[in-house]
Amino acid sequence: MRRTVLLIGILGATLTGGAQAQGRLQVGLFLTPSQTEGGPPTPRVRTSHLTGDSRWLEVLNDQIPVRLRFRLELWRSRALNDALDRAFQWEALLRYEPLFEQYSLTIINRGRVTEERRAATVADLDTLLQAGIQVLLLPRQTGNFYFTVTLTITPLSDSELSDYERLLQGDQGPPTGAGSSSIGRRIRRSFLNLSGLRSIQLEDRTETFNVTVIPPR
Amino acid sequence: MRQIGFGLFVIGVLSLAPRGVSAQDSVIVIDPDAPVVEAVPTGPPIEVVQELIDIYNDSATTRLAGNFILPTGSQARAHLALYRGILRVAGTVEGPVTVINGDLVIPAGGVITGDVLVVGGRFTILPGGRHTGRRRVYRESAPVFRSPVGLLAFRPPPQSLAEIASARTSFQAGRIRTTLSLETGRTYNRIEGLPIIVGPTFTLPTLGGTEGKLDAQVIFRTAGDQTGVRDEFGYTLRSEWIFSGTIAGGLGGQLYSVIESVEQQPLSSGESGWSAFLLSRDYRDYFETRGGEIYGWLDPSSHLHLEAGWRRDQERSVRVADPARLFRNNEPWRPNPLIDDGHYSTFRFRADVDTRNNKQAPTTGWLIQGEIERSSSDDASPVALPSEVRRPIPTFRDYRFTRIGFDVRRYSQFSPSSRVNLRVVGGGWLAGDPLPLQRRVSLGGPDLLPGSGFRAITCAPATFVNAAQPALCDRYLATQIEVRTRIHIGLTHLLAGQTFYGLDRLLSLDEADIVIFGNAGHGWLTGEGPGRVPNNRIPRFGEWRKDVGVGIDTGSLGLYLAKSVSNSDPVRFTVRLERRF
Structure with a gap:
C-alpha cells in the first residue's frame, strides 16, 4: 500500500513536471519569404526555452548530452486529403564540455557531423537555439503547401552516448570500456527516469501558403 | 567512418575558436538536396598513421591511455604519447607530445617545448599556456587500436552486417576492375538448403560513360541431392553493357543453371527462407532451369523502367533434399511438385512505373508493374x-x-x-x-x-x-x-x-x-x-x-x-x- 502511494506520488510529480516542461519549451516553425514573387518560402525551425526548464539544464550540466531529433514535413494541401510531398529528418546533439566550460551544438545530417556551434553561457546557448535552423526543403511544384515539424528531445542513453562519442571522434572501433564517469552517469540517469525527464515531443505547423513560381535552383 | 571525415574537418575548423567564445547566432542552414558525399579517403595519411604506431610502440616513449593531467609545477622530459583521452598539460613538457584519437590542452601556466602531433582530436592552448615547436593536427581519427599487450596496431575497417555475411574484395589491373565475392543466396529452401554464391565480376569502363561487366558465379548447394537428378552446383555467367545519362539502359546476355521458384508468393524469398529454416515450412515450390538469355532494358525516366528478353532453357523437376532445419526436425518436408519438364523458348516484356516517395516505406505514390511472356516448347x-x-x-x-502478371499499388x-x-x-x-x-x-x-x-x-x-x-x-x-x-x-x-x-x-x-x-x-x-x-x-x-x-x-x-x-x-x-x- 505504501509503495502504491509512493508510486502514485512519483507518477503525479512526473506528470506535473512533464507538463511544466512542455509548457515552457516549444518548437517554432517560421517561414522566410522567397525573394521571388510567388516563390516558395524557406522554413526555419527554432527551439525556445530549452534551458528555461532547470531540469534540462541540470541534465546538460551533468554532462548527459541531449538529443534533438527533428522531422520536417512538407505537405501539399488538397481538397479531400493532404499529401505528404517531402520529409527530412536530422538530429542535433547538445552537450556541455566542462574542459572548455562551454556548450556545443552538433548537427548530424544523414549520419554525418555537418556543423558544430559553441556557446559560452546558457544565454548564448538560448540565442543559438532560437536563431534556428533553416532547411532548404522547398516545394518542387506549384500549389498550396504547409510545413509541419516534430521535435523529440531525449537525454541520450548510455549506449547512444557511446555511439555518439565514437561518431564525434570518427571512431567506429570497439569501445575501450566504461570509465569511472559511467557509474555516476547511470545514477544520474536513474534520477532522470524518476523525474520523468525521458523524452518530450513537440510539434508545430505553418499556415498554408501558395506557390505559383518555382525559381531555378 | 570515412564519411564523417569531412564533418570532423568542419568541426576542426570551427573548434579553433578560443575559450569563452560567444554563441555564433548565425542561422544554421541544411540543404536536404545537397549531394551526399560518398566515402572518400579523408583520414590522416597512411605515413602519419604509421608514424603514430612507431612512436607509441617505441620503448623510449612514455605511453599513456585515457585522460591524464600533468599537474602544475611538474616537469616531464620525455616523449609523451597518449591514446584515447584528454592530455591536459598544466606543468612543463620538454619533448615531443603525441596524442592519438584524443585532445591535447595546455591550460594557463602549461608549457610544451617540443613538436606536437595530434591525430583524431583537438589541440587547444588556453590563455596563459605556451607551446614552442612544430604543430601538426589531424581532425580525423587514426584507424588504430591498442592490443592487449599495450601496443598500437592498424585497425581493419568495420563491416556492416550484410558484409559480415559475405566477403568481397576488389583489385584493378589496367582498366579492368575485378571484384571477387562470396555470399549467400539470401534464402533457404528445401531443395538447395543455403545456396552459397562465389565468383568474380569484371568491370571495364568504356568510352562515353558506358561500362562493360562480366559476372561469373558458381552456386554451391549445401543440401545434397540423393536422387542425382539435380546438379550439386549451379552457375550464372552474365555479360552486360550498361550506359547511363539522360536515358539509362543496357544490353546483356547470360548463361545459367539455377533453382527458380514457381510463384513469388505467398511470402518473399527471405521470409520463405526463414520459415523453412526455423519451422520446416517452405511456402514455395521450385524447379531447375538451365539455359541462356539475351535481354535489354531502358529507363527513359527515373519513374519508368522497360525490359525485354528472349531465353531458351531446359526446365526440370527437382526433389526435396532434406536440408537441416532448427525445429520440427521429425516432420517431413512438403514434397516439391513435379513440373512439365522440357525445353522452353520464352519472349518476355516488362514495364515498371514507380512514383513512390520511398522504396522501403512509401507513404505516397504509385507502383505499377506488368509483365507478359510468350513461351513455346517442342518437347514438353x-x-x-x-x-x-x-x-x-x-x-x-x-x-x-x-502468360501475364501485374501488380498495381497506390x-x-x-x-x-x-x-x-x-x-x-x-x-x-x-x-x-x-x-x-x-x-x-x-x-x-x-x-x-x-x-x-x-x-x-x-x-x-x-x-x-x-x-x-x-x-x-x-x-x-x-x-x-x-x-x-x-x-x-x-x-x-x-x-x-x-x-x-x-x-x-x-x-x-x-x-x-x-x-x-x-x-x-x-x-x-x-x-x-x-x-x-x-x-x-x-x-x-x-x-x-x-x-x-x-x-x-x-x-x-x-x-x-x-x-x-x-x-x-x-x-x-x-x-x-x-x-x-
Whole structure:
C-alpha cells in the first residue's frame, strides 16, 4: 500500500513536471519569404526555452548530452486529403564540455557531423537555439503547401552516448570500456527516469501558403 | 567512418575558436538536396598513421591511455604519447607530445617545448599556456587500436552486417576492375538448403560513360541431392553493357543453371527462407532451369523502367533434399511438385512505373508493374493432371502459351500519421495452350489472403489428392486495402536507456504502424466447361475469399491477426519480416 502511494506520488510529480516542461519549451516553425514573387518560402525551425526548464539544464550540466531529433514535413494541401510531398529528418546533439566550460551544438545530417556551434553561457546557448535552423526543403511544384515539424528531445542513453562519442571522434572501433564517469552517469540517469525527464515531443505547423513560381535552383 | 571525415574537418575548423567564445547566432542552414558525399579517403595519411604506431610502440616513449593531467609545477622530459583521452598539460613538457584519437590542452601556466602531433582530436592552448615547436593536427581519427599487450596496431575497417555475411574484395589491373565475392543466396529452401554464391565480376569502363561487366558465379548447394537428378552446383555467367545519362539502359546476355521458384508468393524469398529454416515450412515450390538469355532494358525516366528478353532453357523437376532445419526436425518436408519438364523458348516484356516517395516505406505514390511472356516448347513432357484442370497439351505441334502478371499499388497519406494503401495483383493464362505446371498459380497464405490457410485455393478437384499441394489455377486476382496509423511506442525510453540487447534497434520499437486491413481474392480455371470461368470474365465478387485483420508493423517485424469472413476458418496469426506491400 505504501509503495502504491509512493508510486502514485512519483507518477503525479512526473506528470506535473512533464507538463511544466512542455509548457515552457516549444518548437517554432517560421517561414522566410522567397525573394521571388510567388516563390516558395524557406522554413526555419527554432527551439525556445530549452534551458528555461532547470531540469534540462541540470541534465546538460551533468554532462548527459541531449538529443534533438527533428522531422520536417512538407505537405501539399488538397481538397479531400493532404499529401505528404517531402520529409527530412536530422538530429542535433547538445552537450556541455566542462574542459572548455562551454556548450556545443552538433548537427548530424544523414549520419554525418555537418556543423558544430559553441556557446559560452546558457544565454548564448538560448540565442543559438532560437536563431534556428533553416532547411532548404522547398516545394518542387506549384500549389498550396504547409510545413509541419516534430521535435523529440531525449537525454541520450548510455549506449547512444557511446555511439555518439565514437561518431564525434570518427571512431567506429570497439569501445575501450566504461570509465569511472559511467557509474555516476547511470545514477544520474536513474534520477532522470524518476523525474520523468525521458523524452518530450513537440510539434508545430505553418499556415498554408501558395506557390505559383518555382525559381531555378 | 570515412564519411564523417569531412564533418570532423568542419568541426576542426570551427573548434579553433578560443575559450569563452560567444554563441555564433548565425542561422544554421541544411540543404536536404545537397549531394551526399560518398566515402572518400579523408583520414590522416597512411605515413602519419604509421608514424603514430612507431612512436607509441617505441620503448623510449612514455605511453599513456585515457585522460591524464600533468599537474602544475611538474616537469616531464620525455616523449609523451597518449591514446584515447584528454592530455591536459598544466606543468612543463620538454619533448615531443603525441596524442592519438584524443585532445591535447595546455591550460594557463602549461608549457610544451617540443613538436606536437595530434591525430583524431583537438589541440587547444588556453590563455596563459605556451607551446614552442612544430604543430601538426589531424581532425580525423587514426584507424588504430591498442592490443592487449599495450601496443598500437592498424585497425581493419568495420563491416556492416550484410558484409559480415559475405566477403568481397576488389583489385584493378589496367582498366579492368575485378571484384571477387562470396555470399549467400539470401534464402533457404528445401531443395538447395543455403545456396552459397562465389565468383568474380569484371568491370571495364568504356568510352562515353558506358561500362562493360562480366559476372561469373558458381552456386554451391549445401543440401545434397540423393536422387542425382539435380546438379550439386549451379552457375550464372552474365555479360552486360550498361550506359547511363539522360536515358539509362543496357544490353546483356547470360548463361545459367539455377533453382527458380514457381510463384513469388505467398511470402518473399527471405521470409520463405526463414520459415523453412526455423519451422520446416517452405511456402514455395521450385524447379531447375538451365539455359541462356539475351535481354535489354531502358529507363527513359527515373519513374519508368522497360525490359525485354528472349531465353531458351531446359526446365526440370527437382526433389526435396532434406536440408537441416532448427525445429520440427521429425516432420517431413512438403514434397516439391513435379513440373512439365522440357525445353522452353520464352519472349518476355516488362514495364515498371514507380512514383513512390520511398522504396522501403512509401507513404505516397504509385507502383505499377506488368509483365507478359510468350513461351513455346517442342518437347514438353506434361505431368498427368485431371481433365477438369487441364486438357491434354498438344504433341503434334509446338506447345505455345502466353502468360501475364501485374501488380498495381497506390500509397496515399491522409494525415501526417495515417495512410491508406491499395493493391490489386493478379496474373495467369492469357492466350494459347493451357499453362504448364510451373506457370500455374494459387492463392491463400500469409501475404495475399492471411485469413485463409496456405494454398486455400489451388483449383484442384476434390478427387485430386497430392501431398505437394501444387498450384493448378489458370488465373488469380486479389485486392488488398490497409489503413496504417503511426503510433509512438517509445519502448527505448521506457527501457530507461537500456539497449535491450540491440533488439530495440532491430525492431524499431520507437514507432510502429497499427494496420487494419482487408483482403479479397480468388483463383480459378479459365475456359468453357463446368467449374470454369469464361476467358473474358472474372468470378463474381461473392465467390471471392475475403478476410479482415489487424496488426502492428514496426518496419522489420509485423504481427497480424486475420479472420476469414468467407468461411468459419479460425483466426490466423501471422509474423512478417517485411511490410505487407
